[in-house]
Amino acid sequence: MSAITVVAADVGALLELVPVQRAGIALLLAAVGLPVIGVVIVGLDIMPVRFAMMHVALLGVAVGLWTGLDPMVCALLACALAGGAVAPLARTPSGLSGAMGLLMSLAIAAALLVLAVSGVNASGAFALLWGSILSVGTADLVVLGVLAAVVPALFWWRRRDLGLLLHDRELAQCSGVPVRALTLLLLVLVAVSVAGAIKLTGALLVDALTLLPALAARRLGSSLTSITVWAVTIGVAVNLTGFLMALWLDWPPGPVLVLTAGAVVLAVHCIPERRDRSWRASASASPPAAPSLPSSH
């Protein structure tokens, strides 16, 4: 009993430290915006996007180091451009996944070339991509705050269009959804968010913040809206639990958050699949024998 009190006091003391408070706020903000991005990643089936964007970000960093511009701004810009550039390949179902692979190879090759030509130490460039949650600055909080506001707002505003687009591109096209513009916007948003998240929290944490909540939510929700709400809920719960647990056990937050999120995904997949009712049950209850079917307008 007394041990628990001591531990609680320890965590309480840690929570009074400014970097810890910032980290907590950053994780909360990230938990609102990033799981929604994860829903898009799962919906568009572009899981390799994280790896692709990491490599593109590295290219951006390399170009930044070479030209003397801010490497992180260059990285975000490079990711936004890359996201936009692969949008035309979304026309075919498998186009995007393949495009991510191609992008990854080209970006890493170009990055290594730029680093070699400019004579910059490559490990210095890589180091920028291993962010740390405890070194979050005000600018990072602003980026996360903007994402936390813009991403869910966009989702709510365009939820019908997004639902159709993520369900089936051709159906969306025939339903008057501006498919091309929306895909472009989504990919740029995904690219920038992933790049931003990598910078803030390191490549490992991106999964915990974006993909894993969405993967669990995909299983729990039955429509775009419910999946998105589940993703954000799981994101907030996982981030809070994981962060407090990391403080309590004095373990590094990144791996603890990923493992917590991973445990939630596994637990959710162990729940037997919930289908409201079998289609057989309702099919037998609905003989479509109404005599006056048509109605002319």
Next chain:
Amino acid sequence: MGGLDVGLRQVVCRHGRVRAVDGVDLEIAAGERVALTGTNGSGKSTLLRAVLGLHRHSAGTIRVGGREAGSSAEWAWRRRACAWIPQKPATGRFPLLGRELLASGGRLGGADRGAAVREAVEAAGRLGVAEVLDRPLDTLSGGQLQRMYLARALGCVAAGAQVLLADEPTAALDFAGQEDAARVLAELPVTLLIVTHDRALAERCDRVLEMAAGRLREVR
């Protein structure tokens, strides 16, 4: 009788090197009902998709209501004017509720969107799929999904669509369902182009065309 005329001239659609549709000429008068039959892989679905601009590698002239489509605004008009029942309705990569599918048809209306959606929901009721509206489409049976797409198409017509392109709209239905769907389709006040292997449905059409190896010939 409503509807728009549809005109195809020297339409060619390619799948890689194969000419799936090979120089098709077709004139359909406003309000006419045309059945398109033929063996599997003869290019029927591709032809329908070309009218909607869903098949990218196509050439020739396609006019609906006398209008060609080139710019995205023109395609948007074309897709508003032509309702579509796809051959294999996608169960989708991501869940979509039945109700959301029906509401998507209502997007087409320049007129009263709410009324169009109501019509689609009512049609779903008449077609016996009212109780699955709040279920994700991937949990429906093939027949239920097809009825849902039929109801959506009726909503599109209520929203102002004047042409219906239906790709095997009765293939997944039981005999009673086929009868019902055929009657509903035949009584719609629009131009109909139906790809079908269903003799009863073809019987209700004004003309029957047969497609073979990408070419078209008039049967009746």
